[in-house]
Every structure is written in C-alpha cells, then in structure tokens.
Amino acid sequence: MTAAALGRLHVLTDARAGRDALAVTGAALAAGAPVAQLRVKGATDRDVYELGRRLMALCAEYQALCIVNDRVDIAVAIGAHGTHLGATDLPIEAVRRVAGPGHLIGGTAREPGLAARLVQEGADYLGVGPAFATRTKDGLPDPIGPTMIGAVAGAVRVPVIAIGGITVDRVPELMAAGAYGVAVVGAISDAVDPQEATKQLLVAVTP
Template sequence: MKIQKRPLYLVTDRTNLTDNQFLTTIEQACKSGVDLVQLREKQLSGREYYELAQAVKQITDRYQLPLIIDDRLDIAQAINAAGVHLGQSDLPVKAARQILGADKIIGATTKTLPQALEAEKEGADYLGVGAIFPTQTHVKTVHTSVATLSQIRQNVSIPVYAIGGLKAHNVAAVKPAHVAGVAVVSAIMQAADPIKATQELRQAVLAAL
C-alpha cells in the first residue's frame, strides 16, 4: 500500500479531549473528508498506545482509510496498521523498511533538502515537511519556509505533505510548492465543529493543490 491521491492528512492530538471526545472527533473527520490518519502519542505507555491504536483502527477501517502510527514501529506491527511515520530522532527509515517490508507505508519528517533526499533514498513513501506556520501542538517544531518546501518537492519523486499550523484560511500559502497534500492537527482536533472544519479544510486544500 502506498500513498496515492490522499490530499487531507489528519494527525491526532488528544490535548483537552476525553477519550470519547477524541475518538468521536476522529470519526467525524473520517466521514467528512480526511484521507489518511496518523495516530500521534508522545506520553502513553506501550500498552495504552496499543489499546488506543486498536480503537482508532476500528474507526479508520470502517471508513477504509489508512492508519499510520507515529514513531512506534512495534505498535504499527501489533495492530497491522497501514504504516509508520518517523521523525529525525526515530528509527532510521532504512531499518524500518527492513522490518516492515515493501508493502507498508513509511513516512518521514524532513525539514531540509538533504534530509528529504536521504529519507527517499532509504525507502520513505512520503515526506512530511514543516512547520510552515507556528503550531499549537506540544510537539517541538522548527519553521520551514514555503521556498524550502518547494525545493524539496522539486527534488524528490515521492509525495510531499506540508504540515504546521495549516488551516482553511491560510493553506493557500503552500500553493506555489505544488505539494501532494496537507497535514493538519489542531485545525480539526481542536475545532468546535470537526465535521464543518474538515469539510472546509478539504475544499481549501483541494483549491490550494
């Protein structure tokens, strides 16, 4: 399974949400226009992450959407997720590919052209590039310009996703880069109306692409 024509990528964040609110928000997003879901958890134990991943996968399976697990290759394998997303401090893409084989999706966070070229060489299926704008998440981010985003997009043959503070009102900023898609976190996860937010985001993203 590889990434194809999946322009709106949801990365989860449980900040200020109960477990029920969290799962409900994901389901609302899945039925309203997201194409791909990444479960990102930095604080949970292995068992907690596994149990949450199982619950999320029940939702994504229902809507026939790929579920990507952030960081944790073992969790991705344990629940038979579509793949894994790796940051610069995580397991190298090459090692993950050796473990997962050719059929699983591997995404990589990159912020510079050398990082992007290395990730592609090692077997990444797509790149997440950013942060384009300041973010509200607790994940440490580094600003990435649209110029760098464009440079990466022009020099790799795998899909590139812009991420970082992107919302319906500012996503047009990435239009010059001609990326494959946009990844969002708080724009959906912290929205008062996740269904409306997802629908508006999808329209804005398709217009920007």
C-alpha cells in the first residue's frame, strides 16, 4: 500500500453519543467514499476491535481503505490498511516496526515545520487542522484556516488531508489552497441523506 492509493475523501466514524457510527459510515462507503477511518472514544478495547472488524468488512465489500485512529494494535488485529496518529500517540518509527512497510501511516500537523519532520520520520500522509471550528471533537485548538493548510501542503510532498468543520461549500477553497483531500464527520453524519452528502463531497474533491 502506498500513499498514491489514498482517496481524497476520508469519512470518520462519529464518536458522539447516540450516533450509529457504522450505519452512517456504511452509507458513505456505499455511495463511493474511498477511505473510512475508525475513530472511537471512551470504549473498551474489545468494543473497538469488534467495531473495527465490522468496519473492515464494509470496506472490503466496497473496496475502500480502512484506517484506524490512534491504535496500531487494533489496526493490525483487524487487517486495516493504515493507522492515523495524533500528537500523543506512538512515534511513527515504532508504528512502522509493528505494522510493517506496507501499512499507511498518517501524522497530524498544524504547521509546516512539524509537517516536514513527520514526513521525514516516515508519515505517508498528513491530517491537518482543524481547518474550521467543529463540534464533533472536544479539546481541539483554534482553527488554522485554508491559508495555513496551504502552508503545510507547500512544505511536504505527501497528501495533506484537511479536517475540522469541513462542509461541501468549503471544499473548493481548501483544495485551491493545496489540500489533497478532506476528512469529514458531521458533513455526513449530520446530513439528512448521508449517501447524497457523500456524493456531493466526492464531486467537490475531484480535481
């Protein structure tokens, strides 16, 4: 697996209470979403593993990539294609030793210097944000906006995936700034029709 295989629309499972995360993500995959990311907070390891197995099965059905947020152990256990790392997760080098050379590893950056260092350490792609204010995850820093997304993209030669407060109307500005693609939660999980929302986002990220 290489970064060249990375799709431009990443759909994250919605970790907010009361959401049927798998149903919404499954609808997005059915509509053509190329990447699904398992993000679960406050659950037991067994629950995360079981949800991951079900998500991996959906990804296999729709020929999409499956990436696990934070947990390389879960990613390897379910046979996922990659792991996305936050600032306090294992170092990229350690994840590479665990997961092997074919495993996609995503890093998280907000500014060009860190982005360049993560790529030097072996990150295959970067999640950059929050681009805009968002309510789907607590404790996030201030939004950095399209200009800083572009500055990060200009500093590295790997795909930059903008995340945070993404709506279909905001995608063109992010792509014009240099983002390779976008990662979304609420834009699909809050939509009346998640499949239609996915289709609109896919059109928006297509060069």
